[in-house]
Every structure is written in C-alpha cells, then in structure tokens.
Amino acid sequence: MRRTGASSPKLVPADVLISLNAGLDETVNLSETLAMDFSTLWLAVIGEECDGLAAGGVTGRMALAGLAMGERWAEFRDHQSDTVRGWACYARVAVGGDLSGVLQDLKPFAADPHFGVREWVWLAARGRVIGELDLAIEILTNWSFDPDPNIRRFASEVTRPRGVWCAHIPALKLEPWRGLPILEPLREDGSRYVQDSVANWLNDAGKSQPEWVRGLVADWGEIGVADRIAKRAMRSLSE
Structure with missing residues (x-):
C-alpha cells in the first residue's frame, strides 16, 4: 500500500x-x-x-x-x-x-x-x-497537440507569465497574447491537469492585462472553452 x-x-x-x-x-x-x-x-x-x-x-x-x-x-x-x-x-x-x-x-x-x-x-x-521565447513558443505549440496530457501541460506551465518558485516572463506579462499559439489548442482540453495549467496561465496574465483576459475568455465562450478554464482563469479578476 x-x-x-x-x-x-x-x-x-x-x-x-x-x-x-x-x-x-x-x-x-x-x-x-x-x-x-x-x-x-x-x-x-x-x-x-x-x-x-x-x-x-x-x-x-x-x-x-x-x-x-x-x-x-x-x-x-x-x-x-x-x-x-x-x-x-x-x-x-x-x-x-x-x-x-x-x-x-x-x-x-x-x-x-x-x-x-x-x-x-x-x-x-x-x-x-x-x-529564447519566440522559438520556445514555436516549438511548444506542437506540444499542445501531443496525445499525452503531461506534455500538453508542460507547454502551458513552462510559459506561464508568473510563478512562485521561478522567474517571471516579462514579455508575456506585457503581451500575453504571444502565448496564444500554445493556449488556443488547449482551451477545450479534456484533462483537468491541463485545464488547471491553462487557467493559471490566464490568471497570471490577468494580473497585468485583465481586459485582455476578460476578452479572451468571452471570445472562447463563443467558440468553446472548458468551464473549469473559464471559471478559474477569472478568479482573481472577480475578487
């Protein structure tokens, strides 16, 4: 046991x-x-x-x-x-x-x-x-389509704009939309592990670009987004 x-x-x-x-x-x-x-x-x-x-x-x-x-x-x-x-x-x-x-x-x-x-x-x-952020996003975009949810989660997690135990990514705090090639394929991901990472990514972004996050979640709501992502991504914005 x-x-x-x-x-x-x-x-x-x-x-x-x-x-x-x-x-x-x-x-x-x-x-x-x-x-x-x-x-x-x-x-x-x-x-x-x-x-x-x-x-x-x-x-x-x-x-x-x-x-x-x-x-x-x-x-x-x-x-x-x-x-x-x-x-x-x-x-x-x-x-x-x-x-x-x-x-x-x-x-x-x-x-x-x-x-x-x-x-x-x-x-x-x-x-x-x-x-090497631009190159990293280009490479990791392909990982967002990987059949393994752990790989998909890595693509999101490693590019989160902020973090507790790690350095922030200033470019993505300022321009979080640069991460969309990674995030878009994951907006309806069926894995809660991936969903939580994407939601946390957007929650990070919302601390510096709240209106962008609100707009993105609204846009995703029109074309399909996991409820868990939408709710958790907005948690800091509703406080």
Missing part, C-alpha cells in the same frame, strides 16, 4: 527518510522532498561528495546538483529516485545546446509518471524558454 505523506518535513518518518536519502524510493509529496538531505542522496547515488547541497532553497540546490551532474545526466534519467531524475533535468539544461535539442531531451521528463519530476523539468527549462 502506498504510504500517506507527512503534512510537514518535520513529520516524515525516519525510515522513510533513510530510504529517500539512499535513492531507493520516490517521494509522495513536497514535504518529503523538503525533508531530504541532498548531500546524503548525492553521496549514495554518485559516490562522491558535492559541496553546497545541504543548505539553501530547494530549487537552488536542485540546480546546483544538476550543474554538478552535468554530462552524466542521461545515466540518471530513469533512476528510481524522483529527486535524482529532477537533478537530471537541471543537468541537461546546464549542458546547453540548441533549444530544440534541449527541449527534446527534456520531453520524457515532462511525461514522467511522478508529479515532482514534472514540476522540476519545467522549472529547469524556464530560463532557456525566457531567453
């Missing part, structure tokens, strides 16, 4: 933490990730020490681990630990290369069955997307 995750990092059972830090199991929620000792996990998986993994914010430590992993990322893309697979996402981005190749290599992570890896991959890719 799958365990129920602790409600806070301090409440994660010792035996669970030992298994997670050894790279033998996957996390079941964010509390477990925040409770982990990345230095211990790194030593268990890589076999050597890595400075800086024991302190600081979790996204910074993920990025640092990816930078240290570097070219070895492919060795760990199927690792049992979701956290290690997350490191591999950051590592692939750190290695660099043309954006198309980077995104293609990240695509399996975007389809990962674990929720955490699906978050780490878009967070890892965010900087490259911001740096």
Whole structure:
C-alpha cells in the first residue's frame, strides 16, 4: 500500500527518510522532498561528495546538483529516485545546446509518471524558454497537440507569465497574447491537469492585462472553452 505523506518535513518518518536519502524510493509529496538531505542522496547515488547541497532553497540546490551532474545526466534519467531524475533535468539544461535539442531531451521528463519530476523539468527549462521565447513558443505549440496530457501541460506551465518558485516572463506579462499559439489548442482540453495549467496561465496574465483576459475568455465562450478554464482563469479578476 502506498504510504500517506507527512503534512510537514518535520513529520516524515525516519525510515522513510533513510530510504529517500539512499535513492531507493520516490517521494509522495513536497514535504518529503523538503525533508531530504541532498548531500546524503548525492553521496549514495554518485559516490562522491558535492559541496553546497545541504543548505539553501530547494530549487537552488536542485540546480546546483544538476550543474554538478552535468554530462552524466542521461545515466540518471530513469533512476528510481524522483529527486535524482529532477537533478537530471537541471543537468541537461546546464549542458546547453540548441533549444530544440534541449527541449527534446527534456520531453520524457515532462511525461514522467511522478508529479515532482514534472514540476522540476519545467522549472529547469524556464530560463532557456525566457531567453529564447519566440522559438520556445514555436516549438511548444506542437506540444499542445501531443496525445499525452503531461506534455500538453508542460507547454502551458513552462510559459506561464508568473510563478512562485521561478522567474517571471516579462514579455508575456506585457503581451500575453504571444502565448496564444500554445493556449488556443488547449482551451477545450479534456484533462483537468491541463485545464488547471491553462487557467493559471490566464490568471497570471490577468494580473497585468485583465481586459485582455476578460476578452479572451468571452471570445472562447463563443467558440468553446472548458468551464473549469473559464471559471478559474477569472478568479482573481472577480475578487
């Protein structure tokens, strides 16, 4: 039976933490990730020490681990630990290369069955997307038609104008309509996972361009839009 995750990092059972830090199991929620000792996990998986993994914010430590992993990322893309697979996402981005190749290599992570890896991959890719926004939108527009809802969700999530744990995308805060090639194919998506991402995208945009969001949702209402998207996209505008 799958365990129920602790409600806070301090409440994660010792035996669970030992298994997670050894790279033998996957996390079941964010509390477990925040409770982990990345230095211990790194030593268990890589076999050597890595400075800086024991302190600081979790996204910074993920990025640092990816930078240290570097070219070895492919060795760990199927690792049992979701956290290690997350490191591999950051590592692939750190290695660099043309954006198309980077995104293609990240695509399996975007389809990962674990929720955490699906978050780490878009967070890892965010900087490259911001740096080459027009090209990223061109590439990711095709992902909006992918049969896998996880891939479709990535296309929306990685381009959200705002974020809590990530850099904002100033260009899309100012001109959110530039993201329409990605969003239009998703307006009637049948997956709630995708619907929530699209709604959050528009809710982000509404904080800087509220009239545009109102107009878009109204236009979509004429041609078809998932009710969940329409309601959630407007939630901040109705406050």
